[in-house]
Amino acid sequence: MAIVSSMWRGPLRARAYLALAGAGFRRHATYRQATFAAVVTNSVFGFLRCAIVFAVIDAGFRVVAGYDRAQLATFVWVGQGLIGTVLIWAPPDFADRIRTGDVVTDLLRPVDPVWQLLAVDLGRAGHAMFTRFVAPIAVGAIFSHLQAPRRPATYVLFALSLLMATVVCFGCRFLVNAAAYWLLDARGPQMGWTIASGFLGGLFFPVWFFPGAVATALIVGTPFPSIIQLPLDVLIERGSPAGQLALLAVQAGWVAIILALCRFVQRQGERKLVVQGG
Amino acid sequence: MVVAQVRSQAQYRTSFAIDVVGSVLFGVLDIGSVLVLFRLAPTLRSFGFREVFLMAALAVTAFAAADLAVGNVERLRVYVRSGLLDAVLVRPMGVLVQLTALDVALRRLGRLVFGIAMLVIAAAHAHLPLTPRSLALLVITPVAGAVVFGAVFVATATVAFWWIESGEIANGLTYGGLNFTQYPITIYGPALRRIFAYSIGFAFVAYYPTLALLDLPDPLGGPVLLAYAAPLVALAAATAAALIWRTGVRHYRGTGS
Numbered sequence: 356m357a358i359v360s361s362m363w364r365g366p367l368r369a370r371a372y373l374a375l376a377g378a379g380f381r382r383h384a385t386y387r388q389a390t391f392a393a394v395v396t397n398s399v400f401g402f403l404r405c406a407i408v409f410a411v412i413d414a415g416f417r418v419v420a421g422y423d424r425a426q427l428a429t430f431v432w433v434g435q436g437l438i439g440t441v442l443i444w445a446p447p448d449f450a451d452r453i454r455t456g457d458v459v460t461d462l463l464r465p466v467d468p469v470w471q472l473l474a475v476d477l478g479r480a481g482h483a484m485f486t487r488f489v490a491p492i493a494v495g496a497i498f499s500h501l502q503a504p505r506r507p508a509t510y511v512l513f514a515l516s517l518l519m520a521t522v523v524c525f526g527c528r529f530l531v532n533a534a535a536y537w538l539l540d541a542r543g544p545q546m547g548w549t550i551a552s553g554f555l556g557g558l559f560f561p562v563w564f565f566p567g568a569v570a571t572a573l574i575v576g577t578p579f580p581s582i583i584q585l586p587l588d589v590l591i592e593r594g595s596p597a598g599q600l601a602l603l604a605v606q607a608g609w610v611a612i613i614l615a616l617c618r619f620v621q622r623q624g625e626r627k628l629v630v631q632g633g
Numbered sequence: 634m635v636v637a638q639v640r641s642q643a644q645y646r647t648s649f650a651i652d653v654v655g656s657v658l659f660g661v662l663d664i665g666s667v668l669v670l671f672r673l674a675p676t677l678r679s680f681g682f683r684e685v686f687l688m689a690a691l692a693v694t695a696f697a698a699a700d701l702a703v704g705n706v707e708r709l710r711v712y713v714r715s716g717l718l719d720a721v722l723v724r725p726m727g728v729l730v731q732l733t734a735l736d737v738a739l740r741r742l743g744r745l746v747f748g749i750a751m752l753v754i755a756a757a758h759a760h761l762p763l764t765p766r767s768l769a770l771l772v773i774t775p776v777a778g779a780v781v782f783g784a785v786f787v788a789t790a791t792v793a794f795w796w797i798e799s800g801e802i803a804n805g806l807t808y809g810g811l812n813f814t815q816y817p818i819t820i821y822g823p824a825l826r827r828i829f830a831y832s833i834g835f836a837f838v839a840y841y842p843t844l845a846l847l848d849l850p851d852p853l854g855g856p857v858l859l860a861y862a863a864p865l866v867a868l869a870a871a872t873a874a875a876l877i878w879r880t881g882v883r884h885y886r887g888t889g890s
Contacts, residue, residue: 388796389801392801392802393801395801395802395805396801396802396804396805396809398805399805399806399809400805400809400812402821402822402825403809403812403813403821403825404812406816406820406821406822406825407670407677407816407820409820410674410677410678410816410820411670411673411674411677412674413678414673414674414675414676414677415674416674419673419674420673538651543651543652543654543655543740544651546655546658546659546740547651547654547655547658550658550659550662551658553662554661554662554665554666559666560666560669560670564669564670564672564673565669566672
């Protein structure tokens with residue numbers, strides 16, 4: 356195994372990852388019906404969530420939790436675009452592979468499963484940018500007044516933020532799937548993840564709707580806001596440019612933590628498989 | 634069949650514990666959203682916490698009951714794609730009955746229990762008088778609401794008979810419906826109201842019954858009688874869903890799969 360893996364250093368490995376990303380991009384380009392259905396669902400939820408946050412601000416405020424009406428609309432609609440790009444919910448393929456034992460073939464390859472799956476996911480996200488990201492935003496722009504970034508640097512910062520959000524979301528999904536190494540099925544953790552990522556991550560309403568201390572604790576102490584809330588806050592330019600950079604720093608921190616956690620859990624899972632005689 | 638399922642499920646003790654935690658999490662989510670919103674705004678389109686809490690409780694209970702009864706129908710998409718549905722169609726029992734008995738999730742039961750608890754607390758918080766009328770409304774409303782949700786579950790799952798990959802549209806109507814019914818329909822625009830509130834009948838799951846329970850006038854100017862129309866709406870929804878389902882099964886059989 357050591358001899359084989361040394362062959363995969365350097366440019367050959369980079370090409371392998373690029374190939375995986377390309378495959379991810381192409382595979383998801385064929386899911387047209389599913390993409391259309393998902394966009395329709397995103398749009399429905401966009402309208403529903405807008406109604407709720409507008410009802411809050413129309414209770415007599417110009418600004419609520421630091422957001423004005425246009426910013427709230429942008430938050431909701433770009434948020435819906437984010438769901439399909441970072442992919443909050445995906446079928447637990449990896450967990451199924453663990454349960455059936457197919458994961459052993461993944462482990463025989465010299466490429467670490469975590470990086471393998473990440474490369475494929477980034478390819479998928481790249482394709483999703485053209486469909487699931489832009490479509491809800493287009494719908495929102497037609498029916499609501501959205502706020503475009505005022506500072507040109509924000510576009511770059513948002514792109515960075517979106518990339519990091521995708522990686523953190525991938526990591527969380529990986530961990531949820533990896534629970535299958537120890538639990539009989541990943542349904543429980545998957546449910547917990549779906550709820551936490553929405554409620555605590557900024558999908559139902561901005562995290563800043565929570566009391567200040569709670570919101571700060573969530574943003575710094577959990578990965579969920581790094582997936583939805585922080586990219587959106589960067590986009591609507593909440594606070595100063597320094598504030599945007601601070602949010603990016605928090606996301607970068609969570610990228611490091613989550614990926615380290617994924618590698619660690621994967622090692623533990625592999626060890627368990629070996630012990631079981633897999 | 635159901636008892637065997639329950640017993641085998643209870644054997645997986647860790648999974649069971651997770652299921653219980655899952656139910657509590659859903660409950661936290663359902664009530665937490667309302668609490669967070671009212672922390673910032675005193676009213677939502679002239680409706681206060683007392684009213685919205687009751688609406689949310691009614692909606693959540695109805696949804697949880699429907700989910701427990703027919704929630705598995707959303708798996709139809711998986712069965713159609715994998716061909717498992719053919720095995721189901723061969724058996725003499727009704728297709729829908731088989732699908733729903735396949736997986737009695739304890740987690741769904743937990744969610745219903747939480748919903749009922751929420752309903753009791755909401756009713757107490759609103760100081761509902763314990764008259765026969767209020768009690769009847771409190772019991773009938775979630776049942777009628779569950780039938781409406783169940784009808785939506787079945788009807789939207791039927792999409793899988795025609796467009797296999799489009800199943801996700803169902804989520805907009807099922808979970809979207811749950812979201813829609815938790816709040817007064819006055820917060821939504823006229824187009825959204827026409828589709829969700831009246832065509833599908835979601836307004837009768839929680840909004841109109843709450844107006845009746847708390848003796849509130851309808852800001853939309855609807856007649857008082859609407860508040861008691863929930864059972865009729867439920868009946869209409871169930872009939873429509875049954876027809877759609879039958880058409881779907883017939884179409885699937887007809888395509889010679």
